[in-house]
Amino acid sequence: MSEFSKYLAQDRVRVLDVKNKRQAIDGTLDLLKDSPNISDLSRVAAGIWQREEALATGLGLGIGAPHVRSSAVRYPTAALSVLKRGVEYGSLDANPVRLILLVAMPEDSQAEWLRYLARASAIFRDDAMRTKLFNCTTSEGLWNLVKEH
Numbered sequence: 001m002s003e004f005s006k007y008l009a010q011d012r013v014r015v016l017d018v019k020n021k022r023q024a025i026d027g028t029l030d031l032l033k034d035s036p037n038i039s040d041l042s043r044v045a046a047g048i049w050q051r052e053e054a055l056a057t058g059l060g061l062g063i064g065a066p067h068v069r070s071s072a073v074r075y076p077t078a079a080l081s082v083l084k085r086g087v088e089y090g091s092l093d094a095n096p097v098r099l100i101l102l103v104a105m106p107e108d109s110q111a112e113w114l115r116y117l118a119r120a121s122a123i124f125r126d127d128a129m130r131t132k133l134f135n136c137t138t139s140e141g142l143w144n145l146v147k148e149h
Contacts, residue, residue, distance in 0.1 A: 003119045005147045007078040007103065013143045015136055017084045021097070024087050025052070025066050028102045031079035037104075043072035044104050058091025062098040062134065063124050067113065073104045076112060080146060082136050098134045099124070123149050 012031040018024045029045050032038050047068035051057065057066045079102045086096025101120055105113045123129055129149065136142040 002147065002149050003116075004123055004149045007076045007116065008080055008143075008146060010139075010143045010147075012077070012079040013146060014079075014081050014139045015084065015142060016081045018087060021052075021064075021087050021089050024064070024081065024083055024089075024097065024100050025049075025102065028066070028079045028081040028100045031081070032077060032102075032104065035077050037075040037077040038073060040072035044068055044070055047072075048102065048104075056090030058089040058093075058097055059121070059124070060091050060093035060095065061124060061130060062086060062091075062095055063130075064089050064091070064097040064100045065103065065117065065120070066100065067103040067105070067117075069105045069107050069109055069113065071107050073106045076103070076105045076109060076116070078103045078116075080142070082133055082142055099130075 016027045018027055033041055038044055047070045048066045058064050081100040083098050086098045089097035132145055
């Protein structure tokens with residue numbers, strides 16, 4: 001297991017067909033519904049949307065990284081979605097988002113969140129890897145790609 005995939009699992013990686021940011025984030029949040037690491041998904045979702053309303057989490061390069069630190073999270077957990085088509089997201093570079101990395105961390109995990117984001121950002125800045133991610137058409141293919149990185 002890689003540093004990038006350590007908080008992911010095959011059932012938390014999906015290719016989504018959505019029309020907007022709300023559907024993209026909610027569809028990615030839905031991947032956490034059966035996670036034993038989350039004690040209250042509604043609180044996690046509320047924290048994600050509160051953060052989005054304060055400042056969009058579009059990193060640029062087609063990447064969205066909604067995140068929350070919450071007492072409703074027992075252990076760091078992530079979900080990853082590739083979107084079949086880009087959605088308007090309010091990103092720094094104004095480009096549509098094609099990939100959502102949603103991260104839920106326990107409240108006291110600021111340093112861990114920053115380490116994880118740094119690792120994910122390094123992967124996402126790699127043009128070839130980003131293209132491979134965007135071109136995934138199945139959840140299984142997406143998982144096979146990310147579990148190695």
